[in-house]
Amino acid sequence: MKRTPLSVLTALAVAGCTVGPNYQAPRLDAGRAFSEVQPVSTTQPSKAVTQPIELTEWWATFNDPELNELARRAVKANPSLVQAESRIRQARWAAVVAGAAEYPVVNVGGGYAHARGSKNIVFPPSAFGAPAGIKGRQAPSRVDQPSEPSSSAAAAGTASSGIPLSPLGQGGLPGVSTDLYQAGFDASWEIDVFGGVRRSVEAANADYQAAVEDRRDVCITLVSEIAVNYVELRGYQRQIQIAQENLKAQQQSLALTQEKFHAGVTTQLDVARAQAQVATTAAGIPSLDAQVHQSIHRISVLLGEHPDALMEELAADRPIPQAPATVAVGMPAELLRRRPDLRRAERQLAAASARVGVATADLYPKFSLLGTFGFDATKFTHVADWSSRYYSIGPGVSWPIFDAGRIRANIHVQDESQAQALSAYEQTLLIALQDVEDALAAYSREQLRRQALAEAVAANRQAVDLATQQYQQGVVDFLTVLEAQRALYGAEDALAQSDEQIAADLVALYKALGGGWEVERSPQDRGTRPSPG
Numbered sequence: 001m002k003r004t005p006l007s008v009l010t011a012l013a014v015a016g017c018t019v020g021p022n023y024q025a026p027r028l029d030a031g032r033a034f035s036e037v038q039p040v041s042t043t044q045p046s047k048a049v050t051q052p053i054e055l056t057e058w059w060a061t062f063n064d065p066e067l068n069e070l071a072r073r074a075v076k077a078n079p080s081l082v083q084a085e086s087r088i089r090q091a092r093w094a095a096v097v098a099g100a101a102e103y104p105v106v107n108v109g110g111g112y113a114h115a116r117g118s119k120n121i122v123f124p125p126s127a128f129g130a131p132a133g134i135k136g137r138q139a140p141s142r143v144d145q146p147s148e149p150s151s152s153a154a155a156a157g158t159a160s161s162g163i164p165l166s167p168l169g170q171g172g173l174p175g176v177s178t179d180l181y182q183a184g185f186d187a188s189w190e191i192d193v194f195g196g197v198r199r200s201v202e203a204a205n206a207d208y209q210a211a212v213e214d215r216r217d218v219c220i221t222l223v224s225e226i227a228v229n230y231v232e233l234r235g236y237q238r239q240i241q242i243a244q245e246n247l248k249a250q251q252q253s254l255a256l257t258q259e260k261f262h263a264g265v266t267t268q269l270d271v272a273r274a275q276a277q278v279a280t281t282a283a284g285i286p287s288l289d290a291q292v293h294q295s296i297h298r299i300s301v302l303l304g305e306h307p308d309a310l311m312e313e314l315a316a317d318r319p320i321p322q323a324p325a326t327v328a329v330g331m332p333a334e335l336l337r338r339r340p341d342l343r344r345a346e347r348q349l350a351a352a353s354a355r356v357g358v359a360t361a362d363l364y365p366k367f368s369l370l371g372t373f374g375f376d377a378t379k380f381t382h383v384a385d386w387s388s389r390y391y392s393i394g395p396g397v398s399w400p401i402f403d404a405g406r407i408r409a410n411i412h413v414q415d416e417s418q419a420q421a422l423s424a425y426e427q428t429l430l431i432a433l434q435d436v437e438d439a440l441a442a443y444s445r446e447q448l449r450r451q452a453l454a455e456a457v458a459a460n461r462q463a464v465d466l467a468t469q470q471y472q473q474g475v476v477d478f479l480t481v482l483e484a485q486r487a488l489y490g491a492e493d494a495l496a497q498s499d500e501q502i503a504a505d506l507v508a509l510y511k512a513l514g515g516g517w518e519v520e521r522s523p524q525d526r527g528t529r530p531s532p533g
Helices: 005-015 058-062 065-077 079-100 151-155 196-262 268-302 334-338 340-361 406-472 478-513
Strands: 047-049 105-116 177-191 326-328 366-377 389-398
Touching (some): 047 406, 058 065, 058 196, 058 478, 065 196, 079 196, 196 268, 196 406, 196 478, 268 478, 340 406, 406 478
Antiparallel strands (some): 105 177, 177 366, 366 389
């Protein structure tokens, strides 16, 4: 059977290849275990263990209902998360744009033109069917306008958009006025024989998936920021409590010193020292209170609300969130499956690989089908007549044979982009491993520091009691009492800051492990790409 050009092109489309590299995710070595995981036999109150982990709502491990509620509300209204969701939608529509190139393009049009040809034109005699041997002659100085221009002459024309109505001139036949009515459609289809369009769709889908991972990364950062600011808020409130307790004790010491002074037992110097200590401690409270307000402002903004929106809700004192007894961290290889920044880097590598294929496809010929069908008539009543129809259909091919090296240079550009994406993926893994190891080191060491500070607080509290008793008995001077009180206040303040730091280090560890993005999946997180249209 004789094959038509259309059947040949269809066969090419069916059997077409896809140029460029076929992407396979690289296998990266993340190691067997985290080196900073401490032995289970340690005396630390909270231990990191290499057990399977569930990080969907890691903040719930602090057993703080207020923190749980803040995290839930944050993922619904945070402006940064809204922007990330918009980027997902943008990538979805970009994938539709790329996929639309796989389908034919059909345009429908119509028009009307009234034209008159110039009388002063010169054209070859062959235009009127003269023998080929006769040389060109001057056209008649005047051509009588026919009562009804022939449809064949008018059919050669187009609308008055700058395209000639006939080969004779912009207006058509010399001295002839013509009305032309047109209606029809045209279609074109570039057949993706070598897979350039398919690679473009592949890249767009990878970009879309990278945008999804970007939103998840924003979600992790968001809930981590909420938790850190909440921990800082409770830490500042605890420091204020400690300052107020010490202020009360120092005021009592001041009163005792004043009594002893009035009794002639002590000097004015001791009274002045006691007053200075009271004023110094009182001076530190307003700055801590300002930090409390600033923390509430930051949390409010993270929730997408006005800075003072949560002031009444969060102003009441609550304890610093406490870490659980055990913290499961899993294995390093799980980071590749869970951390959104790693998953995003892998999708960006996939997109870069697909774009190598897009660039490579430009080396090969492009096959297309072109078709036009419509109606032309010089009278509007004849436009719908079947005899007024015109059409054309046929295949086309284009193949660049000289471009001064542009195509091959572009392939090299995309090759380098792919190499950079691979290097970025590897670097992202190293940074992820470092984040976890650093967080583990900080978490375990801060607990050791906290244990020492707790012992220091206990010892300093005993020292204050002894110094106060001995001062009352006249054994020591007031300076000894002041020094003991200062040491106690400093140790208690450092202990409160250590409790806050332990909670913050645990938040950093959960963030490094890549948990928390699963809590609120947006509708855009599902699927790979929408269908065209």
